[in-house]
Amino acid sequence: MGVFTYESEVVTIIPPAKMFKACILDGDKLIPKIVPQAFKSVEYIEGNGEPGSIKKVTFGEGSHFNYMKQKVEALDKDNFLYSYSVIEGDALMNTLEKITYDTKIVPSAAGGSVCKTTSKYYTIGDFELKEEGIKAGKEKTLGMFKAVEAYLLANPDAY
Secondary structure, three states: OEEEEEEEEEOOOOOOOOHHHHHOOOHHHHHHHHHOOOOEEEEEOOOOOOOOEEEEEOOOOOOOOOOEEEEEEEEEEOOOOEEEEEEHHHHHHOOEEEEEEEEEEEEEEOEEEEEEEEEEEEEOOOOOOOHHHHHHHHHHHHHHHHHHHHHHHHOOOOO
């Protein structure tokens, strides 16, 4: 088994508390509403969002995946930290044991925020992850993030 780690940063003009609330705390409801082609639905199988909770994410019409199950590993509302693992589903492509995401939203110098994410891909056997696959996933995540940003700009009183 190998572990491939990737880091990314996305800058937004939205303050950290507002972005965290919209993307993380309310993202299960908001993202299917504003980006239905990404996520059709999100339902909790165990728990209600606290660490240890497990949720099933059903992908939207435009995805080549059907579903994934995520386990919430950590949630720190005061420091805008969120960690989860993809533990099941066709998004793992029978080549990954799991994927973990550690996200922290911090203030930016310009008054908005920076979303910093560390992704770890745990491969099965000798499988080597291709950069193109990681890049495609990052672009989809960026698209969702920017959709939330646009929603918040268009609806300034939403959060």
